[in-house]
Amino acid sequence: MADYGLKGRIAVITGGGRGIGRGIALALAREGANVVIADVLAEQAQKTAREAEAEGVGALAIVADVSDKAQVNRLVEDTIGSFGRVDILINNAGVSPKKDGAKVTVVEMDTDEWERVIGVNLHGSFYCARACAREMVKQGYGKIINMSSLAGRTYSAIPGAHYLASKAAVIGLTRALAGELAPYGINVNAIAPGRIESEMIRDVPSEINELYLQKIPVNRLGTHEDIANTALFLVSDLAGYITGVTVDVNGGSLML
Numbered sequence: 001m002a003d004y005g006l007k008g009r010i011a012v013i014t015g016g017g018r019g020i021g022r023g024i025a026l027a028l029a030r031e032g033a034n035v036v037i038a039d040v041l042a043e044q045a046q047k048t049a050r051e052a053e054a055e056g057v058g059a060l061a062i063v064a065d066v067s068d069k070a071q072v073n074r075l076v077e078d079t080i081g082s083f084g085r086v087d088i089l090i091n092n093a094g095v096s097p098k099k100d101g102a103k104v105t106v107v108e109m110d111t112d113e114w115e116r117v118i119g120v121n122l123h124g125s126f127y128c129a130r131a132c133a134r135e136m137v138k139q140g141y142g143k144i145i146n147m148s149s150l151a152g153r154t155y156s157a158i159p160g161a162h163y164l165a166s167k168a169a170v171i172g173l174t175r176a177l178a179g180e181l182a183p184y185g186i187n188v189n190a191i192a193p194g195r196i197e198s199e200m201i202r203d204v205p206s207e208i209n210e211l212y213l214q215k216i217p218v219n220r221l222g223t224h225e226d227i228a229n230t231a232l233f234l235v236s237d238l239a240g241y242i243t244g245v246t247v248d249v250n251g252g253s254l255m256l
């Protein structure tokens with residue numbers, strides 16, 4: 001097994017209460033990192049924090065809505081208050097609203113819905129990156145991962161325009177952050193997952209997931225472990241020369 005050198009590091013994982021975020025949080029905890037689980041779902045955040053503690057690391061659950069900058073600033077203040085620093089940010093919280101299992105089209109989308117998705121997926125990533133980067137710049141060390149999506153890399157008919165736009169914008173944000181923060185010893189990369197088994201995709205009719213499967217060369221949906229393994233590498237110093245990159249983790253369904 002690779003030694004990722006993450007023992008004692010402090011990691012904030014947004015949307016860490018379930019799904020991909022939980023998977024990354026527990027993988028980080030197994031590598032010895034202390035974790036702060038930020039989520040709007042209090043019970044789920046607590047549950048992940050307890051599971052992380054069982055790995056022998058410090059863990060804190062914080063209820064925070066990433067689309068609210070005051071709550072994000074408090075999240076980072078509480079992290080510093082408890083652990084003294086923040087080494088790793090996993091900007092993972094995201095939403096992909098559907099109506100009766102189908103996407104909401106542009107012509108039927110109301111402005112509130114557009115703003116909610118952009119607010120969580122894009123503004124939330126910016127608020128969290130900004131608040132953590134302020135600490136990381138002082139430390140001269142940091143690792144940030146932004147969660148994009150296959151839908152941000154190419155056209156997808158499954159999520160709505162707000163989701164596609166937000167996930168493409170996260171890639172631009174990643175490059176901007178990577179360029180600005182590189183002189184301070186901070187690496188910023190994005191992960192673009194393909195179809196990953198999670199609560200988010202269980203809301204979609206099974207025929208659609210079947211259709212997806214036919215387009216995935218490795219012939220399976222992705223798992224939380226596929227994403228967590230990528231994240232472990234990117235936040236380790238093994239990936240110290242990688243910044244501003246978007247890593248496609250999609251079983252070959254999009255090859256760029």
Ligand SMILES: NC(=O)c1ccc[n+]([C@@H]2O[C@H](COP(=O)([O-])OP(=O)(O)OC[C@H]3O[C@@H](n4cnc5c(N)ncnc54)[C@H](O)[C@@H]3O)[C@@H](O)[C@H]2O)c1
Pocket residue numbers: 014015016017018019020021038039040041044064065066067092093094095096120124147148149150151192193194195196197198199200201
């Ligand atoms: N599952 C997939 O196939 C897939 C594919 C590509 C990208 N992604 C991205 O990966 C990330 C995680 O997705 P997932 O499948 O685990 O989804 P999920 O819905 O299972 O988990 C998302 C988590 O984020 C939390 N969250 C939502 N809004 C929040 C907010 N405003 N503030 C704080 N927390 C909030 C939720 O409570 C939940 O715990 C998302 O950014 C998603 O867009 C997922």
